[in-house]
Amino acid sequence: MAGDPVAFALTAGDATSRSAGGRLFPGARIESLARGDLRPSVPFQGPLFALFAAQPRGACVGLVVPVSPVEWAGGGDGREGEAREGAAERAPAPGDLVPIADHVGLERRGPLTGRWPAGVAREFPSMTGIYQPGIVRSREGARVYSSGVVVAGVADARRLTRFEVRAVREGGWPIVSDSLVPVAIVAAYYGMRLAACGLLQAPTDDRE
Secondary structure: OOOOOOOOEEEEOOHHHHHHHHHHOOOOOEEEEOHHHHOOOOOOOOHHHHHHHOOOOOOEEEEEEEEEOOHHHOOOOOOHHHHOOOOOOOOOOOOOEEEEEEEEEOOOOOOOOOOOOOOOOOOOOOOOOOEOHHHOOOOOOOOEOOOOEEEEEOOOOOEOOHHHHHHHHHHOOOEEEOOHHHHHHHHHHOOOEEEEEEEEOOOOEOOO
């Protein structure tokens, strides 16, 4: 991280995520937001938009959000090997840190859905290259699980819809999050990059 420091570290509001952010990005300013603030429902309103709007384009932000291991929890559809590609031999456990290499959005709405302010051009940002898993490093004892995984963005990681269950099983995506994708979209809109890391929670109940 020495050659590419983060502008600040954004974490979920729980104490465990804040602690992980401090260990992964030592010396960086920590900003913590509640789940609702990480999922803004109105474009350009709320603290998430304000945080990213205040940063220069091209800056990198550290991010720690909760993720849940759906496929690794025993989905058993024959795709376990695909889901674990590039990971260590053992299955991840709650409390492990997983660098994020990309995401697949399964929600129909997002932080740029809805009425936009007058005079602001309506456009959806490119997500190419937004994730920088190579910047996430194990520091001061923080255990990083793998070199990067793809996360499925869902509406509520605690209770997946039937569509989400079917999609993650067919796609073989190993983990889901309801906080990651909205943050990534807002970051991309402002031309930012993310050194994003998921904090593994207990496995989700993958049934609606």
